[in-house]
Amino acid sequence: MTGFQHEAAFYGSDDDFLAYVVPFVEGGLRAGEPTLVACTAQNTALLRGALSRTDAVMYLPGSDQYARPADAITQYRDLFHEHTAAGTRQMRVVGQVPHPGTGSPWDWWARYEAAANRAFAEFPAWALCPYDIRTTPADVLTDVVRTHPHIASTVGTHDANPAFHEGVLSTTPTPDLLEQGPALIELVDPTAGAVRAAVNAAISTTRLTEDSAHDVIYAASEIVTNGLTHGVAPVRFRLWADETRVVVSVTDRGSGPSDPLAGLMPTTETRSAGLGLWVLHRTCDYVSMARDDEGFTIRVSVGGTA
Structure with missing residues (x-):
């Protein structure tokens, strides 16, 4: 073999x-x-x-x-x-x-x-x-x-297996209970700096560990940058949180990466999601990537239990 x-x-x-x-x-x-x-x-x-x-x-x-x-x-x-x-x-x-x-x-x-x-x-x-x-x-x-x-x-x-299908699967992300409530932050086409500042303020009252807080801020900045660089405007950023857990998402009107390896292996390919998305997949508690009628959404959960 x-x-x-x-x-x-x-x-x-x-x-x-x-x-x-x-x-x-x-x-x-x-x-x-x-x-x-x-x-x-x-x-x-x-x-x-x-x-x-x-x-x-x-x-x-x-x-x-x-x-x-x-x-x-x-x-x-x-x-x-x-x-x-x-x-x-x-x-x-x-x-x-x-x-x-x-x-x-x-x-x-x-x-x-x-x-x-x-x-x-x-x-x-x-x-x-x-x-x-x-x-x-x-x-x-x-x-x-x-x-x-x-x-x-x-x-x-x-x-x-004749039913084998090469490429990206279309799967439905696991629903998150926090998203059933109103977002604490909602921004359209923000800069990465504006997102970092807003997220830092929003999570200041949570009980996240220092490492988890850093992971949230990094993740938020990275997925916004990814949407602005590789997606199609408008780029919509949202954040939900409770005392121990934070969920952030970015939706743009593009179709997202076509490579099934995106986020699962490091890459220096500038036309893909790059190294940052891989870092998210190794530090955050859950990362989903999905397409629907609104476009392409990356969602990240840090802390607590999803």
């Missing part, structure tokens, strides 16, 4: 999970391939109990521990670089991805699944992504099928 093979598996019981994953992992171990497992704590325990040997498996934080998609991509790329630099010709990964069934917003993880095909394309890695059909919402399962070029089966076949 050359390059990255991205494969989904759908299971409906613990036995089904093991039927998919145990042969995959043990096949890698028999071949002497570096084998990485990033599953929920429950499934990791199941797998440890079922494998004939676990000493050669590298267990990573799973879908109940990863906070951000950009962090996951960075960690995987670092590990893949390390192994290929050491001469590895093939790696295997079992990676469970967070979704609403595990308590996580799906839209940025859907972008992760779409982006993985390019983010890891240079590496000789075979990735199996198991999804539990008992807890995974139907719309998530639809996105999973669209983002995986291959589908696994318990009988050992690994079929090309």
Whole structure:
């Protein structure tokens, strides 16, 4: 196998999970391939109990521990670089991805699944992504099928997926309760400096930590700059807040970036969202990017629980 093979598996019981994953992992171990497992704590325990040997498996934080998609991509790329630099010709990964069934917003993880095909394309890695059909919402399962070029089966076949769709997915961001109330700040075509000043004043009465306050101000400035530079006027900035959490959004009349990697990997490409959007994805608690009748909206949440 050359390059990255991205494969989904759908299971409906613990036995089904093991039927998919145990042969995959043990096949890698028999071949002497570096084998990485990033599953929920429950499934990791199941797998440890079922494998004939676990000493050669590298267990990573799973879908109940990863906070951000950009962090996951960075960690995987670092590990893949390390192994290929050491001469590895093939790696295997079992990676469970967070979704609403595990308590996580799906839209940025859907972008992760779409982006993985390019983010890891240079590496000789075979990735199996198991999804539990008992807890995974139907719309998530639809996105999973669209983002995986291959589908696994318990009988050992690994079929090309005719429903695979390259590119950006159109997903619906997770609604935020703060947005149900009136915005504390609403500005049209503001400068980045005006936004920083307004946000600094608005969050002065919150209980955000110093780091979180810095993240909010940076995020607000960055997404306004992004809208003014790459979007289509008018650029509308809004902020909502309670004592522990702040949500900021920017909407412009453009269509937003066409690259599924935007924000999930660093870039110096000036025609894209650039390095700043990647920083947001690694520091903020939630970042959504969506298109609707109003245009393209970037929304960022910092602090508390979304």
